[in-house]
Amino acid sequence: EAGVAQSPRYKIIEKRQSVAFWCNPISGHATLYWYQQILGQGPKLLIQFQNNGVVDDSQLPKDRFSAERLKGVDSTLKIQPAKLEDSAVYLCASSLAGGRDNEQFFGPGTRLTVL
Amino acid sequence: AQSVTQPDIHITVSEGASLELRCNYSYGATPYLFWYVQSPGQGLQLLLKYFSGDTLVQGIKGFEAEFKRSQSSFNLRKPSVHWSDAAEYFCAGGYLGDAGKSTFGDGTTLTVKP
Numbered sequence: 550e551a552g553v554a555q556s557p558r559y560k561i562i563e564k565r566q567s568v569a570f571w572c573n574p575i576s577g578h579a580t581l582y583w584y585q586q587i588l589g590q591g592p593k594l595l596i597q598f599q600n601n602g603v604v605d606d607s608q609l610p611k612d613r614f615s616a617e618r619l620k621g622v623d624s625t626l627k628i629q630p631a632k633l634e635d636s637a638v639y640l641c642a643s644s645l646a647g648g649r650d651n652e653q654f655f656g657p658g659t660r661l662t663v664l
Numbered sequence: 665a666q667s668v669t670q671p672d673i674h675i676t677v678s679e680g681a682s683l684e685l686r687c688n689y690s691y692g693a694t695p696y697l698f699w700y701v702q703s704p705g706q707g708l709q710l711l712l713k714y715f716s717g718d719t720l721v722q723g724i725k726g727f728e729a730e731f732k733r734s735q736s737s738f739n740l741r742k743p744s745v746h747w748s749d750a751a752e753y754f755c756a757g758g759y760l761g762d763a764g765k766s767t768f769g770d771g772t773t774l775t776v777k778p
Contacts, residue, residue, distance in 0.1 A: 553707065591754050591768030592708070605765060640707060653766075655700075655707030 551575065553656035555641050561662045567629035570659045574622070574643030580604075582653060583616055583626050584640040592640055598624065599646075628661075636663045668697070668738075668757045670769035677745050678777045685740040685772050687729075687755030697738040697757040698766065699729055708754065714738060725749070750776045 554573040574581050584592035597604040600621035618624040638658040644651040669688045696715045700708040712723025719731040729740045752773050756766040
């Protein structure tokens with residue numbers, strides 16, 4: 550079974566530029582999560598999708614971050630414009646369904662450096 | 665605020681020695697708790713989880729954790745550490761009624777000495 554795929558693996562941009570990350574969840578997984586992991590900290594949930602609807606985006610900085618999951622499969626997370634403090638690893642995870650009983654499977658992450 | 669705390673930023677143990685990584689939680693309701701491992705350049709992998717029932721939980725790779733309500737703790741243990749266990753370990757938790765959302769601790773980095 551293929552795991553969660555993310556691309557690119559690394560990205561370096563200058564502040565005020567825009568960037569997009571892509572995630573392909575495990576086939577059949579209805580729930581998709583985007584996390585931000587700043588160096589030295591644990592992952593922080595940015596947004597959770599159930600199919601193509603948003604379940605929770607309370608910690609997404611909506612003035613600069615956006616995410617979509619068209620057709621309930623792949624997802625894209627965008628930052629526009631980027632700030633220095635956005636430097637982090639962005640992790641995508643998926644699960645069969647939401648809720649505590651469903652294990653989240655994580656992708657390898659995209660490491661973003663903002664200069 | 666509801667949270668999990670990992671008091672130790674970095675732990676070093678010798679190969680073959682026992683290991684205990686600490687995790688404290690602050691949830692008013694009965695929590696559900698997880699331990700994940702993250703190797704360099706890899707995504708997080710679930711080691712074990714606690715929802716209810718037996719307070720001693722067995723996981724993969726020889727790890728176990730014990731839920732202690734009186735101490736608000738969910739410490740991860742392994743009787744004999746292997747060099748390949750060197751990684752970062754995250755405790756995460758949530759509670760019923762929060763739509764399955766989990767909050768992560770800031771992690772403990774494990775170094776294994778030969």
